[in-house]
Amino acid sequence: MKLTLSVIKADIGGYVGHCSSHPDVLTRAEKNLAAAKKAGTLIDYHVTRCGDDLQLIMTHQKGEENGEIHKLSWDTFLACTDVAKKLKLHGAGQDLLSDAFSGNVKGMGPGVAEMEIEERDAESIVIFMADKTASGAFNLPLYKIFADPFNTVGLVIAGNMHGGFAFEIHDVKEHKKVMLNAPEEIYDMLVFLGAPSRYAVKAVFHRETKDIAAVSSTQRLSMMAGRYVGKDDPVCIVRCQGYFPAVGEVLEPFAGPNIVEGWMRGSHHGPLMPVSVAQSNPTRFDGPPRIIAAGFQLSAGMLVGPNDLFDDPAFDNSRKQANDIADILRRMGPFEPHRLPLEEMEYTTLPQVMKKLKGRLIDLD
Ligand code: F6R
Ligand code: MG
Ligand code: MG
Numbered sequence: 001m002k003l004t005l006s007v008i009k010a011d012i013g014g015y016v017g018h019c020s021s022h023p024d025v026l027t028r029a030e031k032n033l034a035a036a037k038k039a040g041t042l043i044d045y046h047v048t049r050c051g052d053d054l055q056l057i058m059t060h061q062k063g064e065e066n067g068e069i070h071k072l073s074w075d076t077f078l079a080c081t082d083v084a085k086k087l088k089l090h091g092a093g094q095d096l097l098s099d100a101f102s103g104n105v106k107g108m109g110p111g112v113a114e115m116e117i118e119e120r121d122a123e124s125i126v127i128f129m130a131d132k133t134a135s136g137a138f139n140l141p142l143y144k145i146f147a148d149p150f151n152t153v154g155l156v157i158a159g160n161m162h163g164g165f166a167f168e169i170h171d172v173k174e175h176k177k178v179m180l181n182a183p184e185e186i187y188d189m190l191v192f193l194g195a196p197s198r199y200a201v202k203a204v205f206h207r208e209t210k211d212i213a214a215v216s217s218t219q220r221l222s223m224m225a226g227r228y229v230g231k232d233d234p235v236c237i238v239r240c241q242g243y244f245p246a247v248g249e250v251l252e253p254f255a256g257p258n259i260v261e262g263w264m265r266g267s268h269h270g271p272l273m274p275v276s277v278a279q280s281n282p283t284r285f286d287g288p289p290r291i292i293a294a295g296f297q298l299s300a301g302m303l304v305g306p307n308d309l310f311d312d313p314a315f316d317n318s319r320k321q322a323n324d325i326a327d328i329l330r331r332m333g334p335f336e337p338h339r340l341p342l343e344e345m346e347y348t349t350l351p352q353v354m355k356k357l358k359g360r361l362i363d364l365d
Contacts, residue, residue, distance in 0.1 A: 003043070003119045003301050004066070006058045007127055007235045008073040009217070010110040013084030013092035014052035018132075020281045021049040028083045029054060032076040041068060043301030050280045050292045051131030052091075053233045054080060057294070059301040064114040067103045074101045077110065097224055107224055111135075111217035113235045115203075118211075123298040124240040126250050126309065132282045132289040133262035133272060135172065135218045135234040136196025141253035142167070142214060143193055145238065145245050146204050147182035152249040155183075160243035161206075165213060168203040169193065172220050181207065197261060197344055206243055214238045222346070231266040231346070251293060251309060257322035263287040266346030268339055270329060273322035276311035288326045 015022035026047055033045040033056065046057040056073055060066070077096055084092035097109040106112055117123070130137055144151035146165040154161045164182045169192050171177070180189040192199035204214040216236035240247045257271035263286060270288040280290045296305035332338035342350060354361070 001119050001300060002061060002116060003298065004060050004063055004069075004114060004116045005125070005237060005298075006060070006064075006066075006069055006073075006112070006114045007055065007129075007217075007237055008058070008070070008105060008110055008112050008114075009053050009055045009129065009233070009235055010077045010095040011053050011091065011233065012077050012081045012095060013087075013089030015087075015089050017090050018052050018286055019283050021052055021054060022084070022087055022089055024087065025054060025080045025083050025089070028080045029056060029076050032072070032079055033058065036072050041072060044303045046294070046296075046303050046306060048129070048277060048292075048294060048306070050129040050233070050277070051282050051290055053129065053131050055129050055235065057127060057296075057303065059298070059303060061301070064116055065104055065106070070103065070105045071101060073110065074105050074108070095221070097221075106219065109221065109224065111219050111232055111235055113215045113217045113237050115212045115215045115237055115239075117239070119298050119301070120242065122241065124247060125296050125298060126238045126240055126247060127294045127296070127306075128236040128238070128291055129233075129294070130235070130260075130272065130289065130291040131233045131280060132266075132270075132287045133231055133233065133260040133291075134197065134266075135216070135220055135232040136198075136200040137234055137258075137260040137262075137272060137289075137291075138216045138236045139193040139196045139199070139201050140258050142201045142204060142216070142236070143190070144253040145250050146213065147186055147189070151252050152245045154245055154249060158243075160208075161245070163206075163208045166205045166207050167193075167201055168205070170200050170202045170218050171198060172200055172218055172223065173198050177202065209243065211243075212239070213244050231262045233262075247295065247309070254291065254293075254310070254315065255318050257318055257325060259325065260289055261340055261344065262289045267344075267348075268329075269337055271322035271325040274310040274315045274318055276308050278308075278311075284326065285330060288322055 081093035095109040200218040254274040263270035293309040294306035
């Protein structure tokens with residue numbers, strides 16, 4: 001059966017500060033989506049959170065970018081914002097950039113990853129959700145999962161994956177896209193993927209079947225708002241097993257922490273720590289950035305799960321290494337490369353300081 005999986009997320013208020021989400025907000029979202037399931041709009045749903053981000057995971061048969069599904073998400077975020085305002089949570093409604101909904105939440109603040117698929121006999125999916133980082137954070141893991149044989153041995157020894165995967169890469173600054181094929185174009189591909197603040201993997205496709213394998217949210221909050229309003233805290237859906245990488249191959253890039261942009265005030269580099277949902281509370285220096293992985297089997301659109309996949313001692317070393325990297329980077333305080341370059345920072349006082357020092361900044365001979 002044809003099925004659409006939509007993951008739509010927004011930070012509509014943090015508890016406490018930007019660390020986590022209040023249970024009443026999640027309860028409110030549950031209530032809205034339960035009503036939509038009862039009304040037949042959704043087949044199934046799961047509400048969760050990563051740090052301070054509210055995650056709406058929904059299945060339906062209305063296709064991608066469907067007005068009804070997007071309106072449901074928007075209205076749910078608004079209802080949850082009301083709860084957040086009553087509790088005076090921090091930054092209530094922070095990601096909802098406009099008051100007027102116009103049929104699609106894209107460009108309005110929330111992050112969106114959607115895929116329409118033909119549900120297989122066994123449809124294993126992993127939904128990654130990150131907090132305190134930016135879109136582009138999935139470039140490195142998606143490359144490893146779908147193009148690196150040292151990560152995914154299936155690319156070498158499984159006949160149904162040996163033909164490789166195609167990557168749809170977006171230039172988030174110039175609004176352009178390019179399709180590149182692994183393995184033969186990986187050197188070209190890495191020129192783009194290695195610059196995740198500008199280029200982000202939007203989707204990955206199995207080259208023989210043309211089936212979608214992965215999709216991520218590439219919305220850049222700062223570009224939508226025209227100012228720095230927080231990090232994107234992206235999400236990514238990955239199909240697993242059969243002619244896609246196995247669940248273990250999909251999780252393997254997180255066995256060691258990657259360094260991403262985000263963390264305190266969206267203005268630092270820090271390690272991306274894989275954690276259980278319960279541990280997705282970025283506390284230390286508002287971090288370090290976190291990622292959770294919710295595994296589901298789809299059964300006629302029903303979300304069988306989640307299995308909290310990083311809730312596993314196999315990721316303890318990665319968490320330990322992330323803490324070690326955090327210690328090392330934190331020693332640098334406000335210095336690059338811990339702090340982001342000036343043009344990438346969410347917060348800056350440079351214009352004020354320059355103004356204040358105007359008469360004192362004099363030409364060198
Ligand atoms: C980063 C983040 C936090 C805040 C910081 C200051 O994406 O959300 O690190 O930037 O806690 O928050 P405000 O400006 O809301 O007081
Ligand atoms: Mg927040
Ligand atoms: Mg967040």
